[in-house]
Amino acid sequence: MARTPVKNTLQYDPDLCVNCGMCTMVCPHAVFASGSSVVQLARPEACMECGACQLNCPAGAITVESGVGCAAAMIRAAVTGSKEVTCGGESNSSCCSDSSCCSSDE
Amino acid sequence: MLQDVSANHRQQYARPVTSVITMANRRDHFLARWGVNRGGHRVELGLYALGNPTADSPVLVTANYTLSFDALRSALAGIDSYILVLDTKGVNVWCAAGKGTFGTDELVRRIEATALQDVVSHRVLILPQLGAPGIAAHEIKKRSGFRVEYGPVRAADLPEYLQTRQATPEMRRVRFTLRDRLILIPVELVQGLLPMLAAAVVSYFIGGFLAAMGAITAILAGVVLFPILLPWLPARDFSTKGFILGEVAALPFALAIFLERPEAAWWLKAGQALIYLLALPACTAYLALNFTGSTTFTSRSGVRREIFTYVPIMAGMFGTSLLLIITFALIGLLGGL
Numbered sequence: 001m002a003r004t005p006v007k008n009t010l011q012y013d014p015d016l017c018v019n020c021g022m023c024t025m026v027c028p029h030a031v032f033a034s035g036s037s038v039v040q041l042a043r044p045e046a047c048m049e050c051g052a053c054q055l056n057c058p059a060g061a062i063t064v065e066s067g068v069g070c071a072a073a074m075i076r077a078a079v080t081g082s083k084e085v086t087c088g089g090e091s092n093s094s095c096c097s098d099s100s101c102c103s104s105d106e
Numbered sequence: 107m108l109q110d111v112s113a114n115h116r117q118q119y120a121r122p123v124t125s126v127i128t129m130a131n132r133r134d135h136f137l138a139r140w141g142v143n144r145g146g147h148r149v150e151l152g153l154y155a156l157g158n159p160t161a162d163s164p165v166l167v168t169a170n171y172t173l174s175f176d177a178l179r180s181a182l183a184g185i186d187s188y189i190l191v192l193d194t195k196g197v198n199v200w201c202a203a204g205k206g207t208f209g210t211d212e213l214v215r216r217i218e219a220t221a222l223q224d225v226v227s228h229r230v231l232i233l234p235q236l237g238a239p240g241i242a243a244h245e246i247k248k249r250s251g252f253r254v255e256y257g258p259v260r261a262a263d264l265p266e267y268l269q270t271r272q273a274t275p276e277m278r279r280v281r282f283t284l285r286d287r288l289i290l291i292p293v294e295l296v297q298g299l300l301p302m303l304a305a306a307v308v309s310y311f312i313g314g315f316l317a318a319m320g321a322i323t324a325i326l327a328g329v330v331l332f333p334i335l336l337p338w339l340p341a342r343d344f345s346t347k348g349f350i351l352g353e354v355a356a357l358p359f360a361l362a363i364f365l366e367r368p369e370a371a372w373w374l375k376a377g378q379a380l381i382y383l384l385a386l387p388a389c390t391a392y393l394a395l396n397f398t399g400s401t402t403f404t405s406r407s408g409v410r411r412e413i414f415t416y417v418p419i420m421a422g423m424f425g426t427s428l429l430l431i432i433t434f435a436l437i438g439l440l441g442g443l
Contacts, residue, residue, distance in 0.1 A: 008407040025256050025273070026238035028280040029403065049405040050204065052238035066239065067406035068204055070399025071344075071413055074406075 009065035010047040014038040016061035023053040023062060119220055120155035125183035127176055134172050141293040147172040148196040153220040154179075157186035161227040164268060166257070167213065168234065169194040169202050178234075181261035185268060188226065192216050203240030210245045217250045232257045232268075235278060280402040287333040290400050294329040298393070301325065305389075312431060313381075316366075320359050324386040327355040328393025333400070344404075345416035348394025352387025359386070377430055385427035388420045395420075 010031070017038040024032045024039060032053065033042035051066025068074075076082075138147045148170045156179055165188040168178045178189060192212050194202035202208035213231075217223070233241060235256045243254035258267050258277035267273055302325040310318035332339075332351055339347035360379035367375065395412060398404040 007411065008405050022243065025278065026235060028236065028259060028278070030275065030279060046403070047405060048403050049407060050239045052203075055240075055242045056238055056244070058244040065406070066204075068399060069401075069404030069406050069409045071409050072396040072399050074409060074413060075396075075417075 008044070008047045008049055009063075010044055010049065011063045012039075012041050012044075013061045014041075016059045018059045018061075020058060022056045022058070026052040026056050028052075119225055120153040120159075120188060121150070123154040123156055123179060123189065125156060125179045125181075127180050131172070131176055135176065138173055139289060139292050141296040145196045149175045149191055151191050151193050151216065151219075153222065153225065154189040154191065156182055156189060157184070159186040159188050161225070163187050163226065164232055165190055165222065165226060165230070166232045166264070167192060167237065169197065169199045169208055171196050171198045171202075174198050177261045178264075181264045185265065190216060190220065190222065190231070199234050200236035200239070203237045206240050208237050209240040210242050210249075213241060213246060214249045217252060223251065229253055230255055234261070235259045235273070236280070282336075282402045284334070286402075287336060291330055291333055294333065294397070294400070298325055298329040316359060316362060320356070320382055320386055321389075323355050323359070324352060324389040325393065327351050327386075328390040328397075331355075332390070332394045332397060336397075336401075343412055343416070344398050345391045345395045345412055345420070348391030349387045351394065352390030353383065355390060356382045356386035374434075377434060381427045381430045381434075384423040384430075388423040388427070391416065392420050 012032075019035070019038050021034060021039065024030075024034055028050070029043065029046040029048060031041065031043050031047050033040045047064065048069055049064050049066050051064055054062045054064050054066065134147060137143065149172055151170055163186050166178060166182070167190045168174050170191045170193055175189070175191060182189075192202075192208055193216070194207045194212075197205065197207065199208055217231075223229075229252050231246070231252045232255050236259055238256055241254060243256070246252055246254045255271075256273075257264060258273045259280055260277070263273070263277045267277065302322055305321040305325065306318040309321040313320075328348065328351075332348060335351065336347070339350055341347050341350060359382040363379045363382070364375050395409075395416065398409050398412070
């Protein structure tokens with residue numbers, strides 16, 4: 001199991017990779033790059049833990065504890081004792097429910 | 107024959123829509139950007155026909171948020187296509203994918219509800235790349251027979267993508283440009299307005315006009331200046347960037363203390379200046395930290411680390427400034443000044 005030296009939860013096991021290239025397509029930060037036989041972990045430090053790669057990897061070669069990188073949501077969850085840390089939700093945090101946490105509207 | 111069936115189904119199942127953005131649309135976008143009626147900027151769910159699509163026309167999937175839907179349909183001007191709108195509760199694609207509402211189950215449900223397999227003869231869906239955190243492409247294939255193709259991050263790149271069916275590395279990367287950041291400020295401002303007024307009133311009764319201005323400055327620095335200056339502020343962590351911006355914003359107030367009362371004791375002036383230099387940056391840094399959720403690149407691990415590292419420092423700075431305020435108030439009461 002290849003452990004990444006950086007401080008996030010992304011883990012990629014090249015032994016399981018079937019080189020379908022889905023992770024290189026879904027990652028918004030070019031963390032993965034195409035390789036000849038397996039995908040290469042090119043920029044693990046840029047991972048924002050959105051979880052797209054794990055969900056779209058048919059071989060289960062990628063794991064990441066996905067979640068929102070949103071302090072407002074995490075602090076709110078800590079204060080209210082809620083386990084579920086999510087953007088927006090019913091309350092009005094600045095992230096999400098408009099386009100903000102994602103900034104892209106597409 | 108297939109064409110006839112398709113045309114029939116199109117009329118039955120797909121609502122006609124154009125790529126024209128009307129004044130009413132623009133008004134709706136403006137209100138959404140200002141946080142008015144959040145979650146209420148929705149479009150009807152289901153299948154839409156843009157132009158004159160046939161059984162071979164591409165199917166593009168989006169969220170039922172007006173800004174998402176309108177960005178997509180305006181980008182598709184002149185391209186006969188179908189738009190499949192999922193129920194994301196009026197939330198944009200990326201956030202909805204993170205929540206799971208722009209998700210595998212919803213997509214499969216919407217394919218079935220619209221009888222999409224009868225409308226088009228192919229079995230390909232083009233999804234926005236940022237929908238991927240909610241969608242397992244191989245699951246969609248298994249459950250619906252449709253193959254998911256992840257298109258570019260931005261709808262504006264779709265015309266090129268639809269020709270080449272290949273997204274360039276540039277199309278696959280999210281950005282966070284000055285324009286992207288500017289567009290977020292109204293919502294931040296609207297949400298910061300009440301706390302700002304409350305803080306200004308409280309500060310006014312404690313320290314007068316200058317203190318009220320200080321509170322307003324700290325909050326405006328956090329919600330307006332910080333998003334603008336984000337990439338140019340030194341340091342990596344949001345909190346540190348916020349501290350730096352807050353100190354710069356507090357400096358004029360510290361100077362004002364010295365200029366205002368040249369006759370007062372130096373320790374009194376220094377102490378009062380220190381209140382500004384501690385309280386203002388603490389507020390600005392806290393707001394800066396809260397901006398993490400609005401960006402396109404912060405991770406949960408990174409934000410958690412920042413919270414544990416910096417929130418105690420912010421609290422300490424703010425607490426110390428409160429202690430100073432109380433101390434000076436007591437000295438004043440005891441006639442020490």
